[in-house]
Amino acid sequence: MTLHPSAKLAQRLALGVPALLLGGAYLSQYGFGLYPCEMCWWQRYPHFAAIGLALLSTVVEPKRLWIALAALAILISGAIGAFHAGVEYGWWEGLTACSTPTLGGGDPLEAIMNAPLVRCDEVQWSLFGISLAGWNFLISSVAGVAILLLLRRKPA
Incomplete structure (x- = not known):
């Protein structure tokens, strides 16, 4: 079954937006x-799922369902x-644990001791006062809603 042009655009957004956001994260x-x-990391997992669902929509019917599920993953x-942005801005309590990146190769103890400690409640970078988590919220929310709205359009 061929997709309506608006559904095809929704499909492209469902694949492109999470791919670009993950690319920016990496x-x-x-x-x-x-x-x-x-x-x-929690924010990245639904984007991985969205890419998989969007790719699935290119070959498996019902395509609109897979696109809608990708949109839901983006919204998640x-x-x-x-x-996360609320935790960073101190609006509510978040995780108390910190995390470090996994570093492969060499002496494991040295890698652990020299790994940077990353706190969930501190903004590492912001643009116009909005953290990376805040930008993910804004972009993902707009994209997810746009995809669902595009899917609702009826063929002419």
């Missing part, structure tokens, strides 16, 4: 040393981002 991590905390990541 660029910030490996290119700029902004290591993820535990809640940062946005909700986690909203919670």
